[in-house]
Amino acid sequence: xxxxxxxxxxxxxxxxxxxxxxxxxxxxxxxxxxxxxxxxxxxxxxxxxxxxxxxxxxxxxxxxxxxxxxxxxxxxxxxxxxxxxxxxxxxxxxxxxxxxxxxxxxxxxxxxxxxxxxxxxxxxxxxxxxxxxxxxxxxxxxxxxxxxxxxxxxxxxxxxxxxxxxxxxxxxxxxxxxxxxxxxxxxxxxxxxxxxxxxxxxxxxxxxxxxxxxxxxxxxxxxxxxxxxxxxxxxxxxxxxxxxxxxxxxxxxxxxxxxxxxxxxxxxxxxxxxxxxxxxxxxxxxxxxxxxx
Amino acid sequence: xxxxxxxxxxxxxxxxxxxxxxxxxxxxxxxxxxxxxxxxxxxxxxxxxxxxxxxxxxxxxxxxxxxxxxxxxxxxxxxxxxxxxxxxxxxxxxxxxxxxxxxxxxxxxxxxxxxxxxxxxxxxxxxxxxxxxxxxxxxxxxxxxxxxxxxxxxxxxxxxxxxxxxxxxxxxxxxxxxxxxxxxxxxxxxxxxxxxxxxxxxxxxxxxxxxxxxxxxxxxxxxxxxxxxxxxxxxxxxxxxxxxxxxxxxxxxxxxxxxxxxxxxxxxxxxxxxx
Numbered sequence: 001x002x003x004x005x006x007x008x009x010x011x012x013x014x015x016x017x018x019x020x021x022x023x024x025x026x027x028x029x030x031x032x033x034x035x036x037x038x039x040x041x042x043x044x045x046x047x048x049x050x051x052x053x054x055x056x057x058x059x060x061x062x063x064x065x066x067x068x069x070x071x072x073x074x075x076x077x078x079x080x081x082x083x084x085x086x087x088x089x090x091x092x093x094x095x096x097x098x099x100x101x102x103x104x105x106x107x108x109x110x111x112x113x114x115x116x117x118x119x120x121x122x123x124x125x126x127x128x129x130x131x132x133x134x135x136x137x138x139x140x141x142x143x144x145x146x147x148x149x150x151x152x153x154x155x156x157x158x159x160x161x162x163x164x165x166x167x168x169x170x171x172x173x174x175x176x177x178x179x180x181x182x183x184x185x186x187x188x189x190x191x192x193x194x195x196x197x198x199x200x201x202x203x204x205x206x207x208x209x210x211x212x213x214x215x216x217x218x219x220x221x222x223x224x225x226x227x228x229x230x231x232x233x234x235x236x237x238x239x240x241x242x243x244x245x246x247x248x249x250x251x252x253x254x255x256x257x258x259x260x261x262x263x264x265x266x267x268x269x270x271x272x273x274x275x276x277x278x279x280x281x282x283x284x285x286x287x288x289x290x291x292x293x
Numbered sequence: 294x295x296x297x298x299x300x301x302x303x304x305x306x307x308x309x310x311x312x313x314x315x316x317x318x319x320x321x322x323x324x325x326x327x328x329x330x331x332x333x334x335x336x337x338x339x340x341x342x343x344x345x346x347x348x349x350x351x352x353x354x355x356x357x358x359x360x361x362x363x364x365x366x367x368x369x370x371x372x373x374x375x376x377x378x379x380x381x382x383x384x385x386x387x388x389x390x391x392x393x394x395x396x397x398x399x400x401x402x403x404x405x406x407x408x409x410x411x412x413x414x415x416x417x418x419x420x421x422x423x424x425x426x427x428x429x430x431x432x433x434x435x436x437x438x439x440x441x442x443x444x445x446x447x448x449x450x451x452x453x454x455x456x457x458x459x460x461x462x463x464x465x466x467x468x469x470x471x472x473x474x475x476x477x478x479x480x481x482x483x484x485x486x487x488x489x490x491x492x493x494x495x496x497x498x499x500x501x502x503x504x505x506x507x508x509x510x511x512x513x514x515x516x517x518x519x520x521x522x523x524x525x526x527x528x529x530x531x532x533x534x535x536x537x538x539x540x541x542x543x544x545x546x547x548x549x550x551x552x553x554x555x556x557x558x559x560x561x562x563x564x565x566x567x568x
Contacts, residue, residue, distance in 0.1 A: 002391035003391065004390050004391055005371065005383055005385055005390055005391060006417075006418060007418070008371045008418045008419070008420050008457060009416065009418040009419055009420070010418075010420050010452065010453070010454060010455055010456060010457060010528070011456060011457055012418070013454070014454075014455065014456040014534065014537070015456075017534055018534045018538070021534060021535075023534055023535065023538065025456075025538065025541075027538065027542065088390060088391075089389070089390075089391045090390065090391055212390065
């Protein structure tokens, strides 16, 4: 298996020198994201996020399962992430690296444990049948900021997803096909977005959306997850450089601005996509509040 | 077969060469073509067909990203570690973060006037501009840091300071001036074609473009050092990081621009730099 090459001495010195002058290799400000692109697939629940050269694909799917015995009124929600050789030849399938474990735990905490998805609304028959919602994250290209990109991809895919409608008559459960009844969106309680900060030069320089080169060189990192209402979902700082409280507050302020921008962008793209769908599939005719013929 | 740009896809069979092009000489078959006896050539890499009449070579030109070591190529390699007699180097290609061409060996004595005592000390992560002295399909390539003819450095050796970035392999070859000969031939051919039709030949700006106007324009306006490796790596150094970054961006952005556009791009970048 090819190992990822370390940065050369020249690159290390140059990047740090440039950072001292507040210059980044790709010409961005310290506190700006790369160009964010969000596209949806033809089917519901497929989101394709590009952040510069990083590319992440999230796919949401649903099936009917038996709920956990200790939580009979709740559906199941799982997120799976796997770093494969598609993202970088240095990643191997099947073997979990520390980076991968950290990544999946971060996303899990940001989205699942912050209750972004209302799992109670996924219950069909208490203790017997519920929806299992599954989000698969595929990393197609790795140029840093995998956490931020995959978080955006998952929340966008969840909001884009529609599950088939069900009706319950006594013990009998009917799952209606997508053509029979208009599929229903998931009940999303809030939209968490992650912003990862990287620290350089003993905390003197702090930047967001680090590229792969910058990630290889940083002394510490911290991920802040917020929603657009400014509610904090998590702060994760697994080791690395110690930072003081003032810096932390400043980071949180920057994060809130960025989260609002990204959330608005995701919302805008969702609306654009919905408009395209209405035109393509004649969805206006199938609205419930239309007059019956 | 004329010399106008000819694009082929993998699997296509080349039409047989016309008599006046063959002139009963033997052609050497270069990369991107498979020779099937007795005289069929099948394309195995999408790209532009190139024929050099003087050197009697025929090959496909395309812009890949994976470098395969070949003898006498000047490349930019990074040192992984040192053993008793050799430096073990990686040859990264383009933007890849792994060493695709395997590991190369650079003997401690493969520097100009190097002896056991005077050899340059390279550390892990050092960057060298070297020539591939030996490339074999089943062996690790060998490197040398001096010119084969003169035995002098001639620009080879450790690259100190500066920054390294990746470009496509086709772009790297263009920056090294490979396209010149085929370009002149193409212009000649175009002129002949135009004459046949009874028209005047007019250069559209594509035929005569060297594809490296970006370097010419940058060199006229800024002072910097530059080394291009055939493995798709470029090293730039200057006194100011801003200048280095400006050069880097201009080169990276100019891959698909015509000569005129390249000059325009550089002029705008330099204007922005001055502010």
